[in-house]
Amino acid sequence: MEGRTLFHVNSTATGGGVAELLSSVLGYLLGANIQSRWLVVEGTEDFFVLTKRIHHLLHGKEGDAGDLGPAEAQLYTSALTAELPSVSAHVKPGDVVILHDPQVVGLAPHLREMGASVIWNCHVGADVANGECRRAWEFLLPATSSAHAQVFSRAQYVWEGLNREKVVVIPPCIDAFSPKNQALDPDQARRILAASGLFVTPGGPEGREGREGPGGPEGLDGRSDEKATFTRIDGSVGKVRHAVRVLGTSALPPEAPLVTQISRWDPLKDHAGVAKFFAEAVPPEVGAHLVLAGPSPDAVADDPESVATFDELGTCIASLPEEARSRVHVACLPMDDIEENAAIVNALQRYSDVVVQKSLAEGFGLTVAEAMWKGRPTVATSIGGIQDQISHGLTGVLIDDPEDSRAFGKAVTDLLCDRDLSNDLGRAAHRSVVDNFLAPRYLGQYLELVETVLTA
Ligand code: UDP
Numbered sequence: 001m002e003g004r005t006l007f008h009v010n011s012t013a014t015g016g017g018v019a020e021l022l023s024s025v026l027g028y029l030l031g032a033n034i035q036s037r038w039l040v041v042e043g044t045e046d047f048f049v050l051t052k053r054i055h056h057l058l059h060g061k062e063g064d065a066g067d068l069g070p071a072e073a074q075l076y077t078s079a080l081t082a083e084l085p086s087v088s089a090h091v092k093p094g095d096v097v098i099l100h101d102p103q104v105v106g107l108a109p110h111l112r113e114m115g116a117s118v119i120w121n122c123h124v125g126a127d128v129a130n131g132e133c134r135r136a137w138e139f140l141l142p143a144t145s146s147a148h149a150q151v152f153s154r155a156q157y158v159w160e161g162l163n164r165e166k167v168v169v170i171p172p173c174i175d176a177f178s179p180k181n182q183a184l185d186p187d188q189a190r191r192i193l194a195a196s197g198l199f200v201t202p203g204g205p206e207g208r209e210g211r212e213g214p215g216g217p218e219g220l221d222g223r224s225d226e227k228a229t230f231t232r233i234d235g236s237v238g239k240v241r242h243a244v245r246v247l248g249t250s251a252l253p254p255e256a257p258l259v260t261q262i263s264r265w266d267p268l269k270d271h272a273g274v275a276k277f278f279a280e281a282v283p284p285e286v287g288a289h290l291v292l293a294g295p296s297p298d299a300v301a302d303d304p305e306s307v308a309t310f311d312e313l314g315t316c317i318a319s320l321p322e323e324a325r326s327r328v329h330v331a332c333l334p335m336d337d338i339e340e341n342a343a344i345v346n347a348l349q350r351y352s353d354v355v356v357q358k359s360l361a362e363g364f365g366l367t368v369a370e371a372m373w374k375g376r377p378t379v380a381t382s383i384g385g386i387q388d389q390i391s392h393g394l395t396g397v398l399i400d401d402p403e404d405s406r407a408f409g410k411a412v413t414d415l416l417c418d419r420d421l422s423n424d425l426g427r428a429a430h431r432s433v434v435d436n437f438l439a440p441r442y443l444g445q446y447l448e449l450v451e452t453v454l455t456a
Contacts, residue, residue, distance in 0.1 A: 119449065149167070188347070244332065
């Protein structure tokens with residue numbers, strides 16, 4: 001890489017697995033003296049509606065049922081053409097550019113023409129390709145094929161029509177040392193959650209969505225705790241300064257058994273299904289509470305569906321029986337400071353008795369690896385990359401049918417009631433992440449690929 005820069009390019013700086021992955025791997029690359037940059041392409045609302053459609057299709061889902069015709073091709077191309085000057089202002093011939101996901105693959109032909117080596121990394125796909133997938137492939141194949149290599153997170157996601165010699169499978173990883181995954185003792189985790197306002201009755205005093213003001217953390221309503229700390233990426237001490245926005249009819253009791261799902265507000269994450277199944281199939285006698293957590297709905301630049309999905313979740317929860325509703329809490333985690341957000345996610349995952357991921361489709365599912373790293377027992381749909389992470393009955397529990405409320409309820413209840421089982425699964429889960437899903441494995445595979453591309 002002497003004299004070259006390695007660029008990562010995607011379409012959002014925060015929110016979602018790719019942003020998470022890039023924020024952790026960049027430090028390792030720089031630490032290895034590889035000149036590295038991360039560029040984020042901005043798009044219009046129309047563009048992101050279109051790319052979200054493509055995202056759903058690649059998952060084998062219909063999405064908004066919109067077209068992928070000449071008008072959409074024109075929109076896609078012109079949105080990326082508008083971004084070209086700012087990308088080409090940085091990239092020079094000989095550089096290596098890794099483009100992430102369908103939003104930015106349209107840059108591949110131009111970057112190649114400029115003399116860069118281009119790798120495209122596709123993080124999404126379907127277990128079995130269907131007609132929806134093929135519509136998206138057809139739309140993107142010319143751009144995709146122009147990359148020097150294509151990376152997929154799973155072998156099952158590799159597209160038909162690509163030159164297999166240029167295709168590599170590299171599953172993502174988590175960073176053990178980031179604020180998201182660093183060690184926190186139980187007291188620290190509880191303090192972080194308390195300081196964020198998670199245990200306070202919803203609809204409380206003004207300023208719950210508070211911002212840090214000149215006089216201190218206004219939104220925290222006097223709950224600021226100087227010991228609610230985490231270690232920032234630069235090694236300095238971070239403190240929780242912004243409040244979680246909690247929706248629910250009652251406070252989350254700190255001592256209650258806790259079940260959590262943390263995801264973007266995307267219909268494929270099926271938050272509403274989790275709430276419904278929890279209410280139906282986890283008996284009230286267990287006394288468990290459910291937290292559905294995600295970023296502030298308007299905070300993820302390339303996800304135009306989040307506000308509507310979040311609103312639909314509110315409607316679904318409002319229709320639950322009152323007793324169940326009092327045990328379901330929706331938490332919007334502050335995005336003002338991304339490391340603080342990560343620390344709250346970390347604390348929440350560590351504080352949970354069971355972590356669930358009831359997705360209807362899933363590229364990889366970093367949230368699963370994160371929970372497993374923290375020794376948490378997981379219950380997740382047997383779908384996408386989740387299947388590569390959880391060995392059923394050994395490192396977590398897989399649910400074959402995402403619509404099977406009873407299986408979901410039983411798995412969660414068994415884990416809440418059988419602490420030995422939970423601990424055994426959690427310990428094995430942690431070991432599995434150590435062996436398979438940490439940054440050194442990922443970076444090693446990636447650098448081998450870069451070497452292959454540069455010496456081809
Ligand atoms: N996440 C986060 N803050 C939030 C909600 C989610 O940092 O408020 C992170 C989560 O911890 C994980 C990533 O977003 O690292 C989601 O990645 P995943 O692969 O699970 O799903 P994706 O969003 O890519 O579909």
